[in-house]
Each structure stands twice: as C-alpha cells, then as structure tokens.
Amino acid sequence: MTKNVLILPGDGIGPEIVTQAVRVLDAVNAQFSLNIQHESALVGGSAYDETGSPLPEATLEKAKAADAILLGAVGGPKWDALDMSVRPEKGLLGLRSNLELFSNLRPAILYPQLADASSLKPEIVAGLDILIVRELTGGIYFGQPRGIRTLENGERQGYNTYVYSESEIRRIGRSAFEAARQRGKRVCSIDKSNVLEVTVLWKEVMEEVAKEYPDVELTHMLVDNAAMQLVRAPKQFDVMVTGNMFGDILSDAAAMLTGSIGMLPSASLNAEGRGMYEPCHGSAPDIAGKGIANPLATILSVAMMLRYSLDAKDAADAIEAAVSNVLDLGLRTADIASKECETVSTQAMGDAVLSAL
C-alpha cells in the first residue's frame, strides 16, 4: 500500500535541510521498497507571504490526508512584527492542534562522537539519553480566554489561561509510560504543584496512570528543581513528562546539554500514531541560504518517521547507522565542529549520509 508523506520545508534553513532529508527518504524508499510517495506544501512565513495565511487550507487538507509529515522549521525576524494570528508559528501550532498531535517526543542524546560539543563536563554528560514527552495541543499554548484588554483605569492587561483536563493529562501520561516501557522504565513527571492548581491535577492524574503501568516507576519533580537537576546531574532522568510550556523550556535546555541541537529529531504524534516529524532546532534565519546548516536532525527525523508512523524499522535503523557512520568518519557541519576540524556544507553532509546508506 502506498504511504503518503507531506513535506513542509517552511522558513529559514528549513528548505535546505529538508532537501537533504528528502534525498535520504528517497534513497531508503528505493532500497527497502517502501512505496512512499511525497508532495510538498507551504507553511509558516513563506506560506503567509504567498497566501496571507501561515497555514493555508490546501496545506491543512494535505496534512490531514498524509500518513506522516516532515517539517523543516518556521519563523524568522521578517515576520516578527505581524499580528500573532498570522505569524509563522501559528502555522505550526495550527498543524499540531488540527491534527491533534498531542504527544511530542524529544530525545536528548549525547552522540559519543560529539562529546566535546557539550558545555558540560564529560563526566556529567557522557552517555546522556533522556526522552522528554511534552504535551503539545493543550496547556497555556491553547487555553482560553486569552488576549490583551484595557482595564477600567485605562491601562492594558495581557492574559493567558493555563488549563488541562483529566483526559488530556491521561493521554500524555500514557504516552510517557509506554515510551518508558521501551527504555529505562522510569517516568519523572514535572509540575509546579506547590503553586499552580492545574499542576496539582496533573500530578494526581499521573499517579492514576502509573497504576496501569506497575512495571514503570513514577516520580515527581517541581519544574524549578527540574531545570536545576538538568544542569547538575542530567543522567538521573529516563523519561520526563511535562505540559506544553514547561516542556518547551525543559526540552530545549535538555537538548542543549548535548551541545548538538543540530542533531536532535522530534516526533509529534496523535492517538493513531500518525505524526509530524521535525528537527528540535529552529529556522536559524542568521545562517539561512548559506548552505552551512546541519541537516542531520532532519535526516534523523525521517528515521523517527519511518519507525513510528511508516512501519519501516529497518529503514530507520539504516539511516541512524549511516548518520553514526558519517560522524565516525569525522564529517562535521559548522555547528558541531570543534575548533581544529574542517567543516562540510549542508549538501556535502547529505551526500555523505547517502553514500553511507
């Protein structure tokens, strides 16, 4: 049966890195006879420029019909002054909510070949392998009411609503426990239950979910302490499960511990396991168009896509092995290069992965 993949290059370095990732997808498609078809569509700032909307109806229709989506990145200073309702990020948020991609898996892994790139001492970070499971379609990102209003005294007030229901918490909890079962069997749930009522409910529901998974250990940690512990002793964590906003902050911190955010893929899944795959890093407008961006996070996102949504584990393994291979060979884009070493272009890195396949 044919599988349909929608390619959303997006903004900034998005198109460059996605080009390399699609080459890799095409290669494994042929090699493993996967019967994958793909087409592209507009999203983010480039979609806004073309159509006036960061998520055109045509893109949303194609996204709903696809078996999986590969996204580059969205946003950039060019669109910063736009009203929030049409900013590039709205394209991303619209995809997440319309497709109900509630479960965001963000691995933070230290590649042994890149150990030097971390700001942390080797003994603190060697062997790091955390999975952050972030709720992606609820919380303060989507809570109503929201906006900026004028008070009676004439001054303006901004407001947003942080909200979670039991069922939203339960489904992301189950995602985390399922993932933990495949790994270290430990879930650490992050809250601010000493201050925020919504996270008191979060903590309670996580305890209920834990009863369904007697083989997995659940602990709780306050978000401020979690931020500290990620710096102090990150290897204490296996799976961390958190809401949308805390997850945004902690997953970026965790990714940066590895020093190689250009290496980290992510998956955003819905209840049926369909998903959107994208690098953890952003659109890096400062280096866009220069041909120096690191395509590996996007290439590894293709591997995640094959594994989680396209039932093609062997092809996923092959891509991951090829990436490891090119790192062993010493190939480095500028972002992961140590001072002495030569750097390769986005395209050359793509070439290298292709020949290692």
Added chain:
Amino acid sequence: MTKNVLILPGDGIGPEIVTQAVRVLDAVNAQFSLNIQHESALVGGSAYDETGSPLPEATLEKAKAADAILLGAVGGPKWDALDMSVRPEKGLLGLRSNLELFSNLRPAILYPQLADASSLKPEIVAGLDILIVRELTGGIYFGQPRGIRTLENGERQGYNTYVYSESEIRRIGRSAFEAARQRGKRVCSIDKSNVLEVTVLWKEVMEEVAKEYPDVELTHMLVDNAAMQLVRAPKQFDVMVTGNMFGDILSDAAAMLTGSIGMLPSASLNAEGRGMYEPCHGSAPDIAGKGIANPLATILSVAMMLRYSLDAKDAADAIEAAVSNVLDLGLRTADIASKECETVSTQAMGDAVLSAL
C-alpha cells in the same frame, strides 16, 4: 535611629542556617554600631503546625512593621499533602504579596574558589556574573481565576491565569534597568511573545521602559532559547528580567550553573526598597537537623539586606569579604566540597565567618 529586622527561620534547614546568619548580623551590628534590633516569628510549615496557618496574623503584622526581613526557607514533605491554601509555600507567597515585594533580585555568580563545583566546563562558566530580576507578586502565581472544576462531561479540569498589567511590567522593568546601570548596562528581557499574548504586552512595555534608560541596552529572548543559552553560553548575559514563573525556572537553572546554590543570596524588594532576604536554595529537608547545611547563602543574604534595606554598605562589604576569606582558607560545607577535601559543619562555617570579620 533603630532599625528593626524580622527573623523568619522557617522549616527544614532554615533554623540552622538562620542561626549562623544572625550571629553574623549581631557581630556587624556591634562592630559598625548599626543600631539594629531583631525579633523572630513563625512562618511556613512550622507556623502551620503551631497555629494552623503558614502565615499567622502576628507574623504578618511584624513583617509589615520591620525595616527588613531575613528568611531561612519554607516547606518539606511533611506538609505536601495539605490543601494548597495552608501549605508552607503559602506563607512565603503571602509575605511577597502582602508586602508588595515585586522585585526579586537573584544573582548567579561563580565563586572562583568554587569553580570546580560547576557541572559546566571552566571556559564556559569562569567569571559568571548574572543578575536575574524576577517579578514576584504577579503573573500566573497570583492570577485569577484559578482552581479545579468539574466539566459538564464529568471530568475535572485545572486552570490558572497568567496575567500582567502595564504598570506591573513597568515597575519590574525599571528595577532591572536600575540594576543594569550599576553593572554591565545590558538587560535581556525574556518572553514567549510568539505564543502568549501576555508576553507580547511584556515585550512592548519593556521597550517603553528602555526609552527612559538610553545608557542601557535592551534585548529580547524567547524563554526556550534563554534556557538553552544559559547552558550554552551563560556569560553572554548581564541582567535578565522575567516574569514570576519563567523567573522561577530560569533563576534556578542559572544558580545551578555555578554549582554552588548553597552560596547564592536573594533579595525581594518593594517600591520603598524595604525587603525580604533569603537564600536561593530551599529547605533541604533531607539534611535538616544534621548540622551540615551551608549557611553562606543566608549569611550573604544578610549582606544584601544591609546593602539594600539598611543603608549599611560597609558592613555588607565586610561580610562579603569575610565569606571570600573563609573560602580562600579552604573551608567547605559538604555541598561545596570537592571529593578530596574535608568538610566543616554549619556551626563551624559560622564560626569561621565570624572570626574573619
């Protein structure tokens, strides 16, 4: 004129470390003829145990009358199951809001004598000196409505409100710019303006405040990126200004970069410069009563108190010099000790600071 200081030992290691800090306060009081009087009161879990309230009326009255407050720490697992309205943290939050202590100053400084304690590589962290200015009486910590309700479909939903008005943002902005003027003249304001309306207003008002301080540079950073940059290259920051929740997370991460959270004081000030002073660390219930807690953050909080609220700069300088001195002599409590070195008790550390004065 007599100055009145209220001492709030609190819970966990609070009483032990405050005891040493009060000895130091008494010593400089005599040495510099400061005419400081102090009395103690109950707050937090110990206040709840005694009176049924984490912030008894008597404590609040004394706090309002005091020129400055020295607090140890509040909270502990003993009180975790209590309803949020009477938990120890409510005592702390109640003091902050009742006294309008809106400006929380949290320095993150690497002590050169303790450079080894950091998880970060020396070249990343040597010389680190960041000041985080956190809004402390607004934002999602205090926003209404809040609670847990039952929806029509029978499931529960938790909700909190993230809210800031222009005047709240303006006054914390001014605190940050004033502080920056005394230091590196750079303010980085943290927001999530690509998603949250309240932080769009935050960013706008910061721009307005910046016009009052043409000698200080203002930049903006998204909170997720800020969490990354703190790990990647923390020395890029001078003053960071943020809301209550982001400030809670980022200031703890920043403090932990130094590896010595047992060394970091904090000040929470109101519009008149009156304030509450406390260590950045918590009540550490696991080591409470063992006599091994590090009193230096609390002792340095006394120095901050003398400097900011009691107009006694010389005494503040003397305490800071004495602390530096004992570090030079190699004295270490367990939390800041490297593997090989001997450790001293809470009391012995207090003794050493006293004799270095």
